[in-house]
Amino acid sequence: MRCEEPGYLGSETAKKLIETRPEDIPKPKLILKIIQNSVFKFIPIEAAQLPDQEKFSVEAGKEFEILTFDPIRRHLRVAFRSVTLGDRSMVYIWSEHAQIYFGEEKVYPKPLPPSYRINGVPYKSQLDNWYNPTGACNVTSLAMCLEYLKTPRRTNYTQFEDELYEYALNQGYSRHNPYDLARIVKDYGRQDFFTENTLIEDIQDWIAAGNLAVIHGYFTAFGHIIVVVGYDEAGFIVHDPYGEWLPSGYRTDLSGAYLHYSYSLIERVCIPDGKFWVHFISD
Numbered sequence: 012m013r014c015e016e017p018g019y020l021g022s023e024t025a026k027k028l029i030e031t032r033p034e035d036i037p038k039p040k041l042i043l044k045i046i047q048n049s050v051f052k053f054i055p056i057e058a059a060q061l062p063d064q065e066k067f068s069v070e071a072g073k074e075f076e077i078l079t080f081d082p083i084r085r086h087l088r089v090a091f092r093s094v095t096l097g098d099r100s101m102v103y104i105w106s107e108h109a110q111i112y113f114g115e116e117k118v119y120p121k122p123l124p125p126s127y128r129i130n131g132v133p134y135k136s137q138l139d140n141w142y143n144p145t146g147a148c149n150v151t152s153l154a155m156c157l158e159y160l161k162t163p164r165r166t167n168y169t170q171f172e173d174e175l176y177e178y179a180l181n182q183g184y185s186r187h188n189p190y191d192l193a194r195i196v197k198d199y200g201r202q203d204f205f206t207e208n209t210l211i212e213d214i215q216d217w218i219a220a221g222n223l224a225v226i227h228g229y230f231t232a233f234g235h236i237i238v239v240v241g242y243d244e245a246g247f248i249v250h251d252p253y254g255e256w257l258p259s260g261y262r263t264d265l266s267g268a269y270l271h272y273s274y275s276l277i278e279r280v281c282i283p284d285g286k287f288w289v290h291f292i293s294d
Contacts, residue, residue: 039113039114039115039116040076040092040113040114041076041077041078041079041080041111041112041113041118042074042075042076042077042111042112042113043074043075043076043077043080043087043089043104043109043110043111044073044074044109044110044111044112045069045070045071045072045073045074045075045104045108045109046071046108046109046110047071047107047108048068048069048070048071048108049068049069049071049104049105049108049109050066050067050068050069050104050105051066051067051069051096051102051103051104052065052066052086052102052103052104053065053066053097053099053102053103054103055083055085055086055088055103064097065097067096067097067102069104075089075091075094076091076092076093076094077089077090077091077092077111078090078091078092080111080119082106082119082216083103083204085105085106085209085210085213086103086104086105086106087103087104087105087106087109087111087119088101088102088103089101089102089103089104089111106120120216123215123216123219124219125243125244126241126242126243126244127215127218127219127241127242128240128241128248128269129159129218129221129223129240129241131159132155132159132223132238132240132250133155133158133159134155134250134266134267134268134269135151135154135155135158135170135171135172135250135252136151136252136253136254136266136267137151137172137252137253138252138253138254138263139170140170140172140173140176141168141169141170141173141176142173142176142177143176146233147172147176147186147252148235148236148237148252148253149186149187149192149236150172150175150176150179150186150192150195151172151252152225152236152237152238152250152252153172153175153192153195153196153225153292154170154171154172154174154175155223155238155250155252156196156201156223156225156238156292157171157175157196157199157201158171159223160201160292160293160294162199162200162201163199163200165178165199175195178195178198179191179195182194182195182198187234189205189207189227189288189290190205192205192225192290193205193290196290196292201292201293201294202291202292202293202294203290203291203292204290204291205288205289205290205291206287206288206289206291207286207287207288208286208287209287209289210287211274211277211278211287213289214226214239214242214247214289215242217291218239218240218241218242219242222291222292222293223238223239223240223292223293224238224239224289224290224291224292225237225238225239225289225290225292226239226277226281226287226288226289226290227281227288227289228277228280228281228288229280229281229283230251230253230256230261230280231253231261235253236252237249237250237251237252237267237272238250238251238252240269241269243271245271245273245274246271246272246273246274246275246276246277247271247272247274247277248269248270248271248272249267249269249270249271249272250267250268250269250270251267251270251272252267253267254266254267255267255270256270256272256276
């Protein structure tokens with residue numbers, strides 16, 4: 012006897028469900044959708060810098076089934092499920108030229124929250140450093156990030172920033188060279204992707220994912236480095252190791268923790284020539 016009531020599970024249907032293997036159940040697939048004529052590349056750099064055999068044109072409207080994707084250096088790194096280009100199944104495409112869907116849900120790019128703040132980031136003032144307190148914004152900013160990431164210490168120095176200062180000296184690293192600063196982070200077991208060309212929106216994406224960024228700028232005539240710990244519609248929320256920046260100059264008697272620096276300020280002092288030096292730091 013069959014029962015036609017909604018929600019009733021008949022014996023035949025139940026038997027089929029029991030016998031169905033998990034791998035036989037249809038699953039949503041990751042789909043890369045090209046929204047603007049673009050280029051697949053083997054390296055995430057400008058297409059004009061690549062030889063023809065390392066780039067492939069792709070038209071808007073094309074779709075590809077992929078296994079994974081990863082935003083990196085203003086590109087998307089994607090691994091195709093069945094397609095290969097040359098001898099590669101993993102390529103890069105400019106992130107603004109593509110979208111990624113999981114079934115009907117768009118998973119990249121996801122809309123950003125209008126504001127985001129990473130709480131619990133330790134604030135460190137450079138002014139109480141043993142080494143060069145007026146010129147150690149660099150290692151002090153790194154120390155905030157590394158301590159937030161619970162990075163193991165190597166010495167019994169009271170302050171992490173002084174340990175990093177001496178480590179740079181011992182390794183022959185220049186604290187004023189951004190690539191050497193990135194080496195320090197990597198030597199301590201964390202990731203530091205440094206770029207000279209990025210966008211404010213890239214930092215917002217990074218922060219919204221729960222990661223910290225360190226930015227370079229001419230807050231002082233010699234140059235200065237601060238940590239970005241959040242953002243809103245008007246500016247970045249920062250840890251400034253030198254105190255609080257004001258148009259009249261620094262107030263070193265004020266705390267630099269969780270300050271709000273407007274995007275107009277950031278554009279003026281950090282991107283005056285169109286370049287934006289940023290460390291994207293993570294585990």
